[in-house]
Amino acid sequence: MNKKVIEFNLSQRSKKLPDLKAGDIVKVHRKIKEGEKERTQIFEGILIAINGKQSSSPMITVRKISFGVGVELILPIYSPHIEKIELVKRAKVRRSKLYYIRGKSTKSMRMKYKDLSEFTKKEESSEEKPRDVQEDEQEEAEEKSNPESKVKKESKEVKSQKKEDAETKKTLDHSAKAEVTEQAEKKK
Structure with missing residues (x-):
């Protein structure tokens, strides 16, 4: 046409x-x-x-x-x-x-x-923004309204990073000990 x-x-x-x-x-x-x-x-x-x-x-x-x-x-x-x-x-x-x-x-x-709920969800999701974008927008709005929350959030991130570092260090120590014991057993 x-x-x-x-x-x-x-x-x-x-x-x-x-x-x-x-x-x-x-x-x-x-x-x-x-x-x-x-x-x-x-x-x-x-x-x-x-x-x-x-x-x-x-x-x-x-x-x-x-x-x-x-x-x-x-x-x-x-x-x-x-x-x-x-x-x-x-x-x-x-x-x-x-x-x-x-x-x-x-x-x-x-x-x-x-079920019609499948179709309505598809229509809504195509109109809505992705979840990551929505979360970022919510975080920005919270930071604007309450600047102290930004500091708290950063301190939580630092604490979680320290925990992850400690866990990786433990696993490395564990694997190193296991290697030493294996080498000692091989020598015997």
């Missing part, structure tokens, strides 16, 4: 939506106007297809079983009648279009679902 067309399509997208894939269980919050009143209706079902991902108006097909009858909604994602789309569960599927589900019974259509 031409780069200008892709840029135009991206500029037309107004809402920030979760990363949707076929097999996801989603809740679609739709505005419904009845006379003068307006209300929100929630339609929860399995996302069986996404059509036109690269276009300015991709369409999703959501299916659910209502009172034993299969009901499908085909909706433009960026429609002004859609308030939001919530991701409830994510299934492990191997196809981008799940039209074969239409002929299956509810029981045979069961899928393995993934």
Whole structure:
């Protein structure tokens, strides 16, 4: 596709939506106007297809079983009648279009679902700074607020360095004694 067309399509997208894939269980919050009143209706079902991902108006097909009858909604994602789309569960599927589900019974259509906490952690971690950077920033903030803590921290570092030096000296002494005893045994 031409780069200008892709840029135009991206500029037309107004809402920030979760990363949707076929097999996801989603809740679609739709505005419904009845006379003068307006209300929100929630339609929860399995996302069986996404059509036109690269276009300015991709369409999703959501299916659910209502009172034993299969009901499908085909909706433009960026429609002004859609308030939001919530991701409830994510299934492990191997196809981008799940039209074969239409002929299956509810029981045979069961899928393995993934825990959403994995996905939210990945999203959060990509936005967050690495742990080392966060720790350094916290230390700098503490030093600015309390200069005595810097002195205490330096003294702790010196003490820990002395302990490490003493331990290495002990191990060296130990290994030297072991070598001397081995040499004495060989001479005998």
